[in-house]
Amino acid sequence: MERQPELTEAEWQLVLELLECERRDLVSAIHHAGSSADREELRARHELVHQLVRKINAARGGAEVVLGED
Secondary structure, eight states, X not given: OOOOOOOOHHHHHHHHHHHXXXXXXXXXXXXXXXXXXXXXXXXXXXXXXXXXXHHHHHHTTXXXXXXXXO
């Protein structure tokens, strides 16, 4: 099994900020998607980003950083 990277607090914060940017981009992309299949794929990715943020926060000791919600 591969080792997990050890990140500093600043690095974790950057990861969360990047995920927030992705989340916002996905919200816009979902709104502008041309087909229901595209929207569903984007919604699934949005949910994956949301779950990833929750896992990161849990791994950091539960100090949840609240990112924008839809």
